[in-house]
Amino acid sequence: MADSPIAVEHHNPALKHHFANMEQQREASSLGMWLFLATEIMFFGGMFCAYLIYRYWYFPDFAAASKSLDITLGAVNTAVLICSSLTVVMAVRAAQLGKRQEQVVYLALTLVLGLAFLGIKGVEWTSKFKEHHIPGPTFNFEGSVPGHPDQPVDQHHAQLFFSLYFAMTGMHALHMIIGVGIFSYLLYHAWKGKYTPEYHTPLENSGLYWHFVDIVWIYLFPLLYLIDRKK
Amino acid sequence: MATAALTAERENYLNQEYGIKSWLLTVDHKRIALLYLLSITFFFFIGGFFALLIRLELLTPAGDLVQADTYNKLFTMHGQVMVFFFLIPSIPAVLGNFLVPLMIGAKDLAFPRINLLSWYLYIIAGVLMLHCMLTGGVDTGWTFYTPFSTAFSNTKVIEAGLAIFISGFSSILTGLNFVVTIHRMRAPGMTWNRLPLFIWAHYATSIIQLLGTPVIAVTLVLVVLERALHLGIFDPTRGGDPLLFQHLFWFYSHPAVYIMILPAMGVVTEIVPCFARKRIFGYQFVAMSSIGIAVLGFLVWAHHMFVAGISLYAALIFSALSYLVAVPSAIKVFNWTATMYKGSITFSTPMLYAFGFVGLFTMGGLTGLFLAALGIDVHVTDTYFVIAHFHYIMVGGAVMGYLGGMHFWWPKISGRMYPESLGRLAALIVFLGFNLTFFPQFILGYLGMPRRYWQYPPEFQVLNVLSTAGSTILAVGYLLPMVYFLWSMRYGKVAPDNPWGASGLEWMTPSPPPTFNFDAPPVVDWEAYDYEHIPAPQEARSGG
Amino acid sequence: MSEPIVSTKTNIAVWLTLLVLTGVTAGVAFVDLGPLNTIVALVIATFKALLVVLIFMHVKYTSEKLVKVVVISAVFFLLLLLGLSLADYTTRLLM
Amino acid sequence: MFDTFPLWPARASTTAGSVDALFIFLVALSALVSVAIFTMIVVFAARYRRRRGVVAEPIEGSTALEVTWSVIPLCIFVMIFVWGAVIYFKERTPPRGATEVYVVAKQWMWKLQHEEGQREINELHVPVGRDVKMILTSQDVIHSFFVPAFRIKQDVLPGRYTTAWFHPTKAGIYHLFCAEYCGSQHSGMIGQVVVLEPAQYQAWLSGGGAAGSMASNGQNIFQQLGCSTCHRSDTQGRGPNLVGLFGKPVQLEDGRVVTADENYIRESILNPGAKIVRGFKPIMPVFQGLVSEEQLNLLVAYLKSLSPSPSGAAGGPTVVPSGAKPQETKVQ
């Protein structure tokens, strides 16, 4: 299977009946994936819109609430995701070059990193829970506005920050969880040697998805964690 | 006997396999189209049933037929069912599904299984919506305005929100499938300039579905979360802004009105050249105007919020932009008219619907210009003037277009002809009933009758009675095609492959088409609407 | 097949840049630049996103213009949503 | 016209006339356009109906025509936009010196209070020929204040003020509707606007049992809630001097400058931390939940009365004589 000549193309078992050839099939699913990512941009866009507006309205309170987030964990998580993006890229590359072993290793690494991200997120959320920063009847945020030590933070506005924080990171984590599911599936099939230089579209498209989720985080990190750290 | 002919019939997508399973697990775009046809027809009649109850309640000024709360649920679910479960999927998911691959010379849509998935999502959403209706319903208005929906209504907002959320994904997947198919699956020689304009219209529609629907999805998620957990995002008592909801809602729901109208415009653009036996006037302008409507449609959403408390400056911007989107619509109307010039016109049923469409869409669109004019909108917003405006476009326009398309392609879909004279009669009844129902509402609106009113001052009664009378006529007009379509499936004349002498690849396949559409991939070396070279059919002579 | 294979060297370079930029983002947040802080953070984030899109996601290498069109239009419509909404929010108090 | 079958709404404000003018123009324009299009369709359909031996003439299209029928409508559209915008601009900018009425909407009733102190429910009495500005807010969901005869409508939002104004021109009784869906009794949330001749209005005013103007009632609350302990009319208080505040630009601590309008005052009371005045400490307590919408309106009315208003008689008393602590109400 590994050294299949081009002539096999027409019999490639992965070719669906309604496509003329593998090329057409690959291009179709790649375009499909990109369009899906476009919808994802708009999906997160709705929340970014809400976030921007309230941040504009309640900047001091948002800054204070943002300061209560753990910047180290946030930064580490960003790094974890960036590393996982690299391993995904390398896994795709391994598939392109037909290296099964490498593929499996990189996919496994990706999974580990993805789970690490979720783990760290879990730690952060737990501490938010302990601090009563979960929106709801028990919500309580103590502290003052950065730069104005005697101006207490408005509870409602801080709660809004955390509502958006949980909505956005929650939705992001949901995407990560789905990603972990997808990559487990890929790992299994890569193990079985399903992805060859001729056919590895699922791997490629899942990679696109993973990178997209990474990009969302690249924006979430400064927007949520770094609103105003200087004072 | 007609059935005798059936036995000798060629193999086609309908008779290739039998049994429930062969339908429920099918990945054939044509069968999925029929699954959609059944489901949206079901929801259309549910929505229509609610409409009739609304109209009956409004027969008298007092609130006497149903309770106030029931009435509120009726118009809410009428709107939600009609918009999300009938009109948005109607033409794309039925005619589009059936025709897009056929028209561009493909064997199927790019992702047949996703296509089936999208039907199942629709059904799951539909069942949820039905469950919601049967267990108490929802009373927020189809617009879900906060904080009423999040903090005050004690009906099943969450369930209805989730139903619409899920149906949104069905819509996204359909759009995604179309865009990929149109880009990747065209037959050799089927260049962008040779695409039927129906395809262009669906392409434009799909863009909106892809970029708009996710925003309503996330908005509904936020509404559900807000209602369940009191996050405060739309709640003024917790620092939130209820207008933010309106912005996000209309960011989708204004473009969504073009999801509803563009496909119908596409249908009309197929029908008019066929029955005028001429190439469409200004092909490229019509194609580009579809794209123009789709893109500009995203710039105008806050024209639904002129009195909602947005800034004066924002109102000015959105009003001005609203007029931009009217220009491509004008282009279409003029091109349809010009296509008839020096044509050779017959008045078959689809053409009658097309006439109805052009007339009623124009009226609906022109009243849209009233609404986009700031000073006027302040007076008529949230009155029956708005109700009349959008029913003119959505019922007079989109539903007419849908029915016209159903008649036009019915021979291809079913392999049978419908009874022509009954068809024309039904078209006439729909047209008359429609105008009687909704024209009085323009006057009511300007007089000041607010919408979503269960009872109203007595001086509005005469016009309301007219409207109610019209709606019963309309009901007859809609029941009729349903009856004779069903009848024709068994007793109708067997349809030839190309009964109208129409251009387009779909007419070059047998009626009904075989499962894989084309035996060999067709190669296209002619322009679209090549009516010069297609003989007119003999039997469809002018019905004058 | 037309799809590009990116060298390991490029990938590592991008990865390192991304990591460094993450550090820079976090560091710069502690420096008082006035309102520029937000802008700097967003510019860096956008640069990082571009790196991921262009190189990790192969958009730079693909011969297919369509993918670029899809990405650009999605971002464009996102900016429409944000921009036109803010057009309301930023001018409300002027009255 | 006919009371049982009207075809045109009563026209009872200055706005009504200008809205009607544009409306009639649009009706005429639409009629013209649709008649033109329909005539063309009918004529073409008849003239070019299928005849034996006659084939359609192939016509590709015409760029010149396309441009014409895009540009001409566009020009007309621009004109409609401008016309509509001008009307709207007037509708949204209350004239200075208008009499003020505070409106609180709740499921499902309208509570109104005149500057002079009269309270009304689901009914609003106003004299012919005077500008009336309404300051609207809601206690629960969104409602909408709609008087068809005046051609005005404004959504009433919880958590903030919106405003609308009108200038009645004809005595009579007109519908007041709630036009934004607000729950079960949305259609029952109706009332009437009674426009009286000035003399009758005076009679009505003196008949109504108003216990002091809104401003003077507001002043009492200002004392009761202890506002006056910090806000004094000299520069000695811990809070800024509120005399002359309304309508003026305010320098904020974070550098922004905002105009002290009704919403600003409202926010300053309910949620003082949101905008801190330059040079002051954020020590003012939060009054959210401690004052009702009606009390809030009274406070706003009082603080507004501390600013010189150009309205003269119509603007209500600027100096409130009643009550204690005369130094508090000293106005230049």
Ligand code: HEA
């Ligand atoms: C398919 C549905 C559809 C379509 C296509 C449209 C099309 C348009 N709509 Fe409509 N609209 C709705 C469905 C639709 N609408 C719905 C459902 C609502 C209410 C929602 C709710 O609140 O529940 C609504 C509400 C609505 C409002 C808000 C009213 C309010 O609540 O206050 C406005 C305001 O601007 C508006 C404007 C327009 C305009 C300018 C167009 C334009 O696109 C129309 C363009 C077409 C033409 C203009 C006609 C053809 C042109 C010519 C023949 C040119 C020649 C003309 C001249 C030279 C004058 N619509």
Ligand code: HEA
């Ligand atoms: C695609 C969209 C669509 C369609 C097709 C329709 C179709 C109709 N609509 Fe609807 N309508 C809306 C979308 C639509 N509507 C929306 C979005 C709203 C706003 C909701 C809101 O405010 O939130 C609305 C609101 C609305 C109102 C205003 C209610 C109010 O504000 O108080 C009215 C009142 O007359 C009305 C009437 C009608 C009528 C008479 C039809 C007719 O065209 C219907 C004709 C069809 C039939 C009559 C069916 C025939 C079937 C039978 C006779 C069989 C009977 C069935 C069974 C026994 C199961 N509609």
Ligand code: CUA
């Ligand atoms: Cu209050 Cu409707």
Ligand SMILES: [Cu+2]
């Ligand atoms: Cu709209």
